Amino acid sequence: MTKPLLDQTLEALDSRSRDIFRLIVDSYLRDGDPVGSRNLSRMLPSSLSPATVRNVMSDLEHLGLIYSPHISAGRLPTQKGLRFFVDAFMEIGDLSEDDRRVIEAQVKASGSDASLEHMLTEASQMLSGMSRGAGLVLAAKSETGLKHIEFIQLEPQKALAVLVSQTGDVENRIIELPAGVTAAQLHEASNFLNAHIRGRTLGEARAEIARLMEETRAALDTLSQDLVEKGLAVWAGADAGAPARLIVRGRANLLENLTAEADIELLKHLFDDLETKEGLVQLLNLAEEGSGVRIFIGSENKLFSLSGSSLIVAPYRDQESRVIGALGVIGPTRLNYARIVPMVDYTAQVISRLMQ
Incomplete structure (x- = not known):
């Protein structure tokens, strides 16, 4: 979301609206289910009636931040709402010392006496296990001596x-x-x-x-x-x-919560796209365009427009600070962004150090 649009949306929300919006998004990221006005009124620190909460939800819906998946259901955040939440409210915590040790030890151990590809494969597997999404590493064609x-x-x-x-x-x-x-x-x-x-x-x-x-x-x-x-x-x-090497681990994680055949087909479409040369080039370009971690939600990038997936991606660099690949996590839009962003960022930093 651009800064003018972000500021404009923030100005349209009072503290009560912000609290209710955050609760809707938190509930979605935690459970994936719509939340209704009655439950929201119980969660709020201040005492608000379900009718008052419904009025606030109507305003949030008018702003395009939430929607009702079907009549009489609760509300879920829209893609625009998720982007607004990530940009305006999400607090990116730092990794715990335990997480840092796990990432550093696993990446270093896999790279100590094995090929670069083995190290990257292990990094992809590790990201999958820690995120419950699919870990992805793109290894561009090497420019090493x-x-x-x-x-x-x-x-x-x-x-x-x-x-x-x-x-x-x-x-x-x-x-x-x-x-x-x-x-x-x-x-x-x-x-x-x-x-x-x-x-x-x-x-x-x-x-x-x-x-x-x-x-x-x-x-x-x-x-x-x-x-x-x-x-x-x-x-x-x-x-x-020739296309760069794509290493994806943990695809089964993305199937765990899918039941509809249409959803599974969309996921297959995502991986078909990723494994084409054009998809790999797009993925590397996404990482190169920013200096650190980037978050793409749903159709914000055409590579994910059909599957509705989210991507958290960061570049890794060689000894001359050239971007030579990218790594990240693909998952549903209800990824735990606050936890996964620093995880991806730190893994990219560790790999970059080992490449130097």
């Missing part, structure tokens, strides 16, 4: 290209070989690349090799030159547009 490349001949015209990064991640690709390539030429191409790529990112390595190729064509025969180019192009060029 390269350490080693090797070609292993599999068939006369096929080889396995193995790329090792300085963080210990290993990627394998099958490449087509020019006709007549020998084991000696594969070794020569590997040696040439390894002499010049160490410590460079993929983009830097490609630029350096392109410069050196002009200077050293005489040192490599034609087939070895072709291999050198293929060895880098297999991770860049067309492959550079």
Whole structure:
């Protein structure tokens, strides 16, 4: 909600209206059920009749903050009402020391002797367990320095290209070989690349090799030159547009409170969207646009407009403070925002520190 609209809405509410609105939202976030005027009158610290509460609820409904799911039911917050509550009233508490220790210990333990992907998978699982939503981690294509490349001949015209990064991640690709390539030429191409790529990112390595190729064509025969180019192009060029890795854990948590077949279909639609390249790019862009945690409720982002889900997301960064991925929690709109926001924020901070 923009600040002018937020201020305007706040001005339209007196203290009594604010108390009743907060109770409606608190009840929804806790139980997911509509709450009626009679129950609200019992919850209020001051003595108000159900009729007076109904009048206030009517005003809140007129402002678009609450609605009645069906005739004679109590009231629930609208998407606009939830956004207003998050922006105006929600108090984001700090994590307890126990929660901090759990997050730090689990992320560090998973990252101590395992790959980056394993560490991110564990972070996603942890967020799911602590939030009762689905934990999500988006790992963008790595820009870490390269350490080693090797070609292993599999068939006369096929080889396995193995790329090792300085963080210990290993990627394998099958490449087509020019006709007549020998084991000696594969070794020569590997040696040439390894002499010049160490410590460079993929983009830097490609630029350096392109410069050196002009200077050293005489040192490599034609087939070895072709291999050198293929060895880098297999991770860049067309492959550079490949989608980032999406790690989602705890999808079953989102199904726990769903009974209607239509709701389940909407949830499936959400995950189908997320797993497309376009969805991943959108997700990373959402995280990059803000400096910290961002909250998206329902249709505030088109990625979630059909499923009605909420997303709490934060970026994590490399040693040069570049955003290289995002993590967060997806769940129903009645997520425990006050608890999950600092949880996501701290997990992103821990991962960023481990990436440096």
